[in-house]
Amino acid sequence: MTSQVNELLLRSLTPSVLGILVRRGADFAAAEDAVQDALVEAVRAWPADPPRDPKGWLVTVAWRRFLDATRADSSRRRREDRLDEMPAPGPAPAVDDTLQLYFLCAHPSLTPAAAVALTLRAVGGLTTRQIAHAYLVPEATMAQRISRAKRTVSGVRLDRPGDVATVLRVLYLVFNEGYSGDVDLAAEAIRLTRQLTHAIDHPEVAGLLALMLLHHARRAARTAPDGSLVPLAERNRGLWDTRTIAEGVGILQAALARDRLGEFQAQAAIAALHADARTAEETDWVQIVEWYDELAALTDSPVVRLNRAVAVGEADGARAGLAALAALDDSSPTPVPRRTAVAAYLHERDGDPDTAARLYTEAARQAPNLAERDHLTRQAARLNAGRDS
Template sequence: MDAGRLRVLIPGVIGALVRRGADFPTAEDAVQEALVEALRTWPADPPRDPKGWLITVAWRRFLDQARGDTARRRREDLVDVEPPPGPVPAVDDTLARYFLCAHPSLAPASAVALTLRAVGGLTTRQIAQAYLVPEATMAQRISRAKRTVAGVRLDRPGDVDTVLRVLYLVFNEGYSGAVDLSAEAIRLTRRLAAAIDHPEVAGLLALMLLHQARRAARTTSDGNLIPLADQDRSRWDTAMIAEGVTVLQRALARDRLGEFQAQAAIAALHADAPTAADTDWVQIVEWYDELARLADGPIVRLNRAVAVGEADGPRAGLAALATVDASVPRYTAVLAHLQERAGDRTAAARLYAEAAGRAPTVAERNHLMCQAARLNRPT
């Protein structure tokens, strides 16, 4: 069994240990030890029942740890209730793991790390590599998160919105190391969609698919950014776009509109245009108006100003941008774009250079500097 298929079993194994009386942090540690043992022994001697094998080995690891805890006397009683070998009941604890890992007491970074570990099945090393931080730093972050949620009882309905925020954070991290976090976020969201019938879960999945479909066209071979208008649309993944649109349409048919559905509708309109010139900017502005009604914020208004500039002209876009705080990230880059479209090349070149100095990534900085250089060249 490959590592990917192995990871799918993790939530159920953790859930089995918790139902037997294990606390979540210790159960999660025990499962990770069982996974290491599985990767070591299974190639030579694969079990008939992989999940049952993992539960048995993880439970023994848990008991070993429990005997050394301050609650030794209480936990040692659990030895007597170890179930006999045999088929493992098909109980899906995935949803509970999502809600626990997205607990509101956790900081967003900790919630993301714990979700990747306890639901996604990634090792601490893999998560650290994805975030480009030392393994010891990530181990401390995960340990603190597990201590925070230790003893939390999931006896009330979880907050789906919080879970979706965490998954969206994972997706937005994109690819930064050995683990492709965008693909991992899609995998986890698919699992959540299979566990819960919720239009916003479907909306988030559609949004991820529609964005991921354009990924191959977003950068050059040497890592430079390619703006949406200049992307080679033949490189977009049409099958992924079709899936995203289908998922979105089913969600919208429920008539329970949410912000992720609105964002996905905007992404679908971009994906539907055969060329940049064919983009239905008027309808995109309408969807941004819906999004602002659902979840107004400076980033929404910033993006809406871009859409207004395309639909109604750069002067209208600049008027819309005037309602946005200038300290918002990428504000200066948008202002430069609208000034260029309005015909003020000098101001646009200066603003592109200014925006480059504030760019959050090297690729974005290089792109903005190229834009400034292009406008500074004699015509």
């Protein structure tokens, strides 16, 4: 059993082992600590002596760690007596508590950042160090965030159906974090969402998985070798993963056939239309606008309406796109992220390079990350150079 296989197996077993301990009466925070201890012990012991029943081994070791920690706390002696009366753990049951853990980690009392961190730890089986590296924060900072999140949900009883929409939003947040260090969060989000599709039969779960696959399949073309962003029309579509695209489209078609449209299915339909175009010129922008209309009716999100303005500009011309952008300004009193960058692009398409250059410069100052800032700065410099020549 190689170390790579160990890691994949351990991460896949983590949620069910944690769920078993919680169902046996362990406090969530203490159970999660015990499971993490068992995972560390497994990494140490399994290469030399792999167990016949990995899940049962983890349950047994985690339960012992939990009992040891409980006995060590003198203030919990009464609880210790009650736990000692419980039967010793035998073979691990086949019940999968993963779904309950998803709902617990996406509890509305948690902030989005805390919910993501707890999901990666409890359901994803990642270590605090791995999560900290992925988010580029000190390990101690991430440990505090996870500890607070565990305390928040420790007293929560999952005796009512959870909110699937909240779980999906947490998973989408994980996906959108991208990747850094030794953990690819986009790939991890896909793994977790696949897992969720086995636990719950819901077209929006399938829609989210399809959306992730369709975006992930085109990831290699989004940046140049130097890390700079590549505009959509200039991307090398030969780098796209056609097998993953086909899988995403198949999952989406099955979800749409159930006639229970949701926002992730609508987003996936837009991504599928982009993926279906062999060249930028073949993109069906008219149908993309129609899907954005569906999406706007479902969410009424300013970001959706911003993206729709771009699609309108491609389908009906830059002047129509600017009109859609003006309508967004009238309906949204607060600034919309990347709105200035979209305005710059549409003004350039409309033949107004001076306004476009000024807006690109302004958008660069507002950019949320270095890659976008550099891209927008280069666009402004390109237009200014053309004006001066």
